Amino acid sequence: MKHIVVNAVGEQCPIPVVKATRALRGMTEPGILEVHVDNEIAVQNLTRMAGGHHLTAKAEKIGEAEFVVTMEVNAPVGDAPAEEPEMTCAPDMRSGFVVAVDTDVMGRGSEELGRTLMKGFLFAVSQLPKLPKTILFYNGGAKLTVEGSDSLEDLKKMEAQGVEILTCGTCLNFYGLTEKLAVGSATNMYSIVETLAGAGKVIKP
Numbered sequence: 001m002k003h004i005v006v007n008a009v010g011e012q013c014p015i016p017v018v019k020a021t022r023a024l025r026g027m028t029e030p031g032i033l034e035v036h037v038d039n040e041i042a043v044q045n046l047t048r049m050a051g052g053h054h055l056t057a058k059a060e061k062i063g064e065a066e067f068v069v070t071m072e073v074n075a076p077v078g079d080a081p082a083e084e085p086e087m088t089c090a091p092d093m094r095s096g097f098v099v100a101v102d103t104d105v106m107g108r109g110s111e112e113l114g115r116t117l118m119k120g121f122l123f124a125v126s127q128l129p130k131l132p133k134t135i136l137f138y139n140g141g142a143k144l145t146v147e148g149s150d151s152l153e154d155l156k157k158m159e160a161q162g163v164e165i166l167t168c169g170t171c172l173n174f175y176g177l178t179e180k181l182a183v184g185s186a187t188n189m190y191s192i193v194e195t196l197a198g199a200g201k202v203i204k205p
Helices: 015-025 040-052 111-126 139-145 152-160 169-174 189-198
Strands: 002-007 031-037 056-063 066-073 098-101 134-137 164-168 185-187
Touching (some): 015 031, 015 040, 015 066, 040 056, 040 066, 040 152, 056 152, 066 152, 111 152, 139 152, 139 164, 152 164, 164 169, 169 185
Parallel strands (some): 002 031, 134 164, 164 185
């Protein structure tokens, strides 16, 4: 399987999408297209481009200002046109609302069902036209941002698009998970209260 890497670090919209489109149209067999960029807007535009081609895309933040968008290409998308299509830079897809998650299960009753519902909830958040500004995790919710969590891929995708992922450090320590944090960063109760107080709207599952 072919693996093509496109370096668009330092490039502003629409150049990352143009480079990715050229590489995509040059793929004549199934493979992986990996695009490296350094800003969230580029991640958002590349994710939208992948969706337009019905490709499965995974976005991940791998450094302070380094992101990778990976697309699975199962069939050629066609020859590149004589001229590059006009690209429209998408506006920032983040909104002003905050999601606060205080448990790893959703609702009361079956814990197994509750975990399935929580995974579905976070996936649904990742598909919103406007993403939250911040997602807070505290108490049992801290279990969702560590190694082994079923929601890591969705959370990493949102982080790569600029969503701030914050987990209560005291909670991680209480559950013995401090060294297993796998997305976002640890925070304190003062910052959690400050974030909630400054939010235009808070959503809790």
